[in-house]
Amino acid sequence: MHAGHDKHAGHDPAMFRRRFWVCLVLTIPVVVTSQLVSDQLGLSWDFPGRSWLGPVLGSVVFWWGGWPFLVGAVREVRDRAPGMMLLIAMAITVAYTASLATSVGAFDLDFWWELAALVTIMLLGHWQEMKAIGQARGALAALAALLPDEAERVATDGQVEAVPVTDLRVDDVVLVRPGGRVPADGRIVDGSAELDESMITGESRPVARSAGDRVVAGTVATDSAIRVRVEALGEQTALAGIQRMVAQAQASGGRAQLLADRFAAALFYVATGTAVLTVLVWTALGRPDEAVIRAVTVLVIACPHALGLAIPLVVALSTALAARSGILVKDRLALERMRTVGAVLFDKTGTLTRGEHVVTDVVVAPGTDRDEVLRIAAGVESDSEHPLARAIVSAAGRSGPASAAGFRSLPGRGVQATIDGAEYAVGGPALLRERGLSLPADVEEATGRWSTRGAAVLHLVRLPETVLGAFALTDEVRPEARRAIDELRAEGVRTIAMITGDARPVAEAVAAELGFRPGVDEVFAEVLPAEKDSRVAELQRRGLTVAMVGDGVNDAPALARADVGIAIGAGTDVAIESAGVVLASSDPRGVGAVVRLSRASYRKMRQNLAWAAGYNVVALPLAAGVLAGAGVALSPAVAALLMSASTIVVALNAQLLRRVRLGPAAD
Numbered sequence: 001m002h003a004g005h006d007k008h009a010g011h012d013p014a015m016f017r018r019r020f021w022v023c024l025v026l027t028i029p030v031v032v033t034s035q036l037v038s039d040q041l042g043l044s045w046d047f048p049g050r051s052w053l054g055p056v057l058g059s060v061v062f063w064w065g066g067w068p069f070l071v072g073a074v075r076e077v078r079d080r081a082p083g084m085m086l087l088i089a090m091a092i093t094v095a096y097t098a099s100l101a102t103s104v105g106a107f108d109l110d111f112w113w114e115l116a117a118l119v120t121i122m123l124l125g126h127w128q129e130m131k132a133i134g135q136a137r138g139a140l141a142a143l144a145a146l147l148p149d150e151a152e153r154v155a156t157d158g159q160v161e162a163v164p165v166t167d168l169r170v171d172d173v174v175l176v177r178p179g180g181r182v183p184a185d186g187r188i189v190d191g192s193a194e195l196d197e198s199m200i201t202g203e204s205r206p207v208a209r210s211a212g213d214r215v216v217a218g219t220v221a222t223d224s225a226i227r228v229r230v231e232a233l234g235e236q237t238a239l240a241g242i243q244r245m246v247a248q249a250q251a252s253g254g255r256a257q258l259l260a261d262r263f264a265a266a267l268f269y270v271a272t273g274t275a276v277l278t279v280l281v282w283t284a285l286g287r288p289d290e291a292v293i294r295a296v297t298v299l300v301i302a303c304p305h306a307l308g309l310a311i312p313l314v315v316a317l318s319t320a321l322a323a324r325s326g327i328l329v330k331d332r333l334a335l336e337r338m339r340t341v342g343a344v345l346f347d348k349t350g351t352l353t354r355g356e357h358v359v360t361d362v363v364v365a366p367g368t369d370r371d372e373v374l375r376i377a378a379g380v381e382s383d384s385e386h387p388l389a390r391a392i393v394s395a396a397g398r399s400g401p402a403s404a405a406g407f408r409s410l411p412g413r414g415v416q417a418t419i420d421g422a423e424y425a426v427g428g429p430a431l432l433r434e435r436g437l438s439l440p441a442d443v444e445e446a447t448g449r450w451s452t453r454g455a456a457v458l459h460l461v462r463l464p465e466t467v468l469g470a471f472a473l474t475d476e477v478r479p480e481a482r483r484a485i486d487e488l489r490a491e492g493v494r495t496i497a498m499i500t501g502d503a504r505p506v507a508e509a510v511a512a513e514l515g516f517r518p519g520v521d522e523v524f525a526e527v528l529p530a531e532k533d534s535r536v537a538e539l540q541r542r543g544l545t546v547a548m549v550g551d552g553v554n555d556a557p558a559l560a561r562a563d564v565g566i567a568i569g570a571g572t573d574v575a576i577e578s579a580g581v582v583l584a585s586s587d588p589r590g591v592g593a594v595v596r597l598s599r600a601s602y603r604k605m606r607q608n609l610a611w612a613a614g615y616n617v618v619a620l621p622l623a624a625g626v627l628a629g630a631g632v633a634l635s636p637a638v639a640a641l642l643m644s645a646s647t648i649v650v651a652l653n654a655q656l657l658r659r660v661r662l663g664p665a666a667d
Contacts, residue, residue: 016068016127023065023123026057027116034113054112055103062096065119082268090272091299092119098292114293114635118300147218147239151183152176154227172230176221184217185232193224267616271302278624290625297623297634301642302616310608313654318601325662326584327594334564334580338598340545341564344493344591345522345536347550348500348510351568351588353475355551357388357456359395361472363446371399373469377460379404380417380426388456389415391473392426414458423463432459432467443470454506474506477513480589485514487592491599495544497522499535499558532558549591566591593662600660608650615646 033053069092072085095115102112151168152160152175160175165183168174173189176182182195192210197219206222209215215228216238234240275295282291319329329335346352364373374395379402381389393401404417413434414427425431432439439447439459447457450472460468485496496516500507507525516523524535532550536558539546548555548562559565559579567579568586583590619642621627623634634642 013127016123019065019068020120020123020127023061023116023120026061026065027113027120030054030057030061030116031113054116055099058096058099058112058116061116061119062092065123066092066096069122087268087271087299087302088122090275091296092122094292094299095296098296114296118296148181148183168230168233170230170233174228174230175225176228177225178221178223180221182215182217182219182221182228184228184230185237186215186228186230188213188215188226189229191224191226193221193226196220196222267302271299271620274298274302274620274624282625290628293635294623294625297625298620301619301623301634310612310650310654311605313651314601314604314608314657317654317657318597321657321660321662322594322597325590325593326587327590327597327662328582328584329580330582331580335594335598336602337545337564338547338581338594339602341493341547341595342544343495343497343522343539344488344547344549345497345499345539345558345562346588347532347548347555347558348498348502348507349475350551350586351549352481352498352510352514353477355475357391357473358476359391359471360455360474360476361446361450362395362469363443364469365440365443365467368468370469373460375399375402376419376424376468377426377458377471378402379419380407380415380424380460383407383417384409384415386415388458388473389426392458392471395471416463425461425463426458427461428456428458431461435461435465437461437465437467439467439470443467446470447472452505453509454503455509474509477510478586478588480587482514484588484590484592485516487589488595491592491595493595495521495539497524497535497539499524499527499532501527533561536561547591549588551586566594596660597662600657604654604657607653611649611653612646 030053066089069085069088073089076082076086092115095118099112099115148165150162151165153163153168154160154173154175168184174183174186176193178193188209188211190211192208194206195209195215196206197216209226214231215226217232218239232238275298278294278298279291282288282294315332318335319332322329349355359374362370362374364370374392374397378393378396378400381392382401382404384390384407402419404419406418407415408417409415410425410427410431413431414425416423416425418424431437438444443459447459447470450457450470455472455474457470457472459470462468488496498507498511498514498516498521500510502525504523504525507523511521511523522539527535532555536546536548540563545563547564547566548558549566549568550556550559551568555567559567564581565579566581566583568583568588581594622632625633627633
């Protein structure tokens with residue numbers, strides 16, 4: 001939340017609520033026994049001490065109910081930042097002084113009820129304002145509430161004991177039962193489970209996690225028990241990092257907030273000048289009593305509550321809504337700029353693609369069974385830790401790899417193993433060259449096509465010389481990447497660009513799969529890591545506002561140079577630190593959601609600023625009494641009601657942000 005707005009309160013909603021109800025109880029008898037109300041209702045109040053009811057109760061309301069405003073005014077004067085608290089303090093102080101003067105006969109005003117009603121309505125407005133801001137900030141409290149109070153720590157002898165989460169230490173092993181929350185960041189050391197990670201990623205579907213996988217605090221094991229070795233606690237957890245990002249975004253400044261702050265400061269001087277002019281004019285007209293009433297009304301109606309709430313509430317809501325959808329806004333300026341982005345530059349590997357190879361095509365020699373070829377190849381590769389080997393093992397599917405023995409690596413060529421008494425090898429072109437092997441015509445034609453589009457090609461050979469088949473392995477394009485690009489085009493983004501260090505055939509194949517438009521979209525291939533930021537600068541020189549989306553260490557300079565840096569949450573800490581926005585999941589559709597959020601937030605800011613400014617343009621002359629001759633005159637209490645109503649309009653308009661569709665969780 002913007003500090004400039006926050007300082008005017010300094011208290012929680014409960015304090016304003018308590019003071020409002022007490023002051024309301026004290027105000028009712030003051031209002032009911034006032035001369036104006038008594039005459040209107042035809043009542044005659046005649047009891048001992050009636051004349052002291054207004055001064056006594058009114059003074060209590062002023063000093064106790066109005067104390068937060070008086071303290072806030074002193075703070076604004078000390079900080080040389082005049083604002084709404086100073087305006088309120090001036091209004092109620094003038095009203096109190098006039099009321100005292102009336103009690104001693106200096107004025108003929110029935111003003112105590114106006115003072116009491118004014119303070120009470122101000123308290124009501126602040127209570128509702130603080131309540132609205134507190135609700136928007138609730139995302140941080142909700143995140144904190146995701147952590148369990150206790151954890152089940154597994155002792156060295158295997159016994160399980162319940163301990164407070166604060167007693168956990170790094171390297172402790174904890175048991176997470178089905179339905180339980182992970183108490184700290186760590187890695188699974190035993191068991192597997194479907195984890196609900198929606199509080200981190202915004203993705204509603206549970207994700208399978210097993211031994212060796214990293215899990216984060218606050219996620220829920222939905223179906224099975226797991227044991228987790230603790231790696232991070234407290235402020236070092238991912239959840240704490242999210243809390244810091246949300247708080248940082250809500251506290252950071254933006255252009256719209258700067259405009260609102262300047263307007264609020266200017267309004268103080270305008271309102272003060274108008275009040276002074278009002279006093280002079282009405283006094284010159286021989287109406288000193290009306291001069292006091294009009295001056296107080298001007299000061300009340302000019303209180304920039306709506307203006308002060310216009311931007312901070314939109315920011316609080318937008319960042320909280322984003323966090324719930326797995327979009328973490330670190331820098332409000334980055335969020336503001338996203339509405340003007342003309343080009344989105346995606347790093348290919350790990351962003352548009354999964355960053356891991358999969359078998360995309362299989363071709364077999366005549367008379368050979370495809371499933372058997374996969375089963376044998378997976379058996380040969382089953383003991384290898386190479387990423388391509390893992391891809392072939394995964395491709396074997398339910399049948400699984402064949403049972404193999406005698407595994408050995410062939411450096412630079414592939415691997416070899418024995419299956420059912422026969423020797424097999426899996427390797428690339430180097431393996432074929434070493435053994436002088438030629439490919440069957442069908443296999444050669446297919447592998448030629450694969451190589452042209454940049455796929456890695458491996459072959460299965462039954463030694464010494466029979467080629468049984470070949471496999472194409474590519475870095476799989478994320479299924480949601482095409483939709484992400486379509487959404488950005490629908491939002492009016494002019495240029496989609498992709499950058500990669502891969503060969504151009506690989507890049508062009510991925511671009512074609514994603515539906516890149518020749519002559520409109522850009523493909524930067526064979527780019528060295530150090531050159532990525534220069535590509536961002538190249539797009540910027542064309543007059544484009546650039547958003548860069550990446551996940552790796554070598555993306556950090558480009559993320560920092562871009563007008564908006566967006567880090568994929570599964571990426572490195574360096575990339576995340578260099579970005580203004582972080583997608584907690586690895587779903588690139590979040591980029592389009594950020595654009596939608598930016599534009600919706602900007603619309604709400606403009607609407608709120610227009611309302612707050614327009615309200616004062618109309619209300620100030622009425623408060624000064626320019627239409628008093630026509631019978632239109634506002635009392636201070638009515639002015640306070642109008643001011644509070646203006647604040648409520650702004651708050652309700654900001655709440656409409658909840659309708660914005662964000663991320664995959666909203667699909």
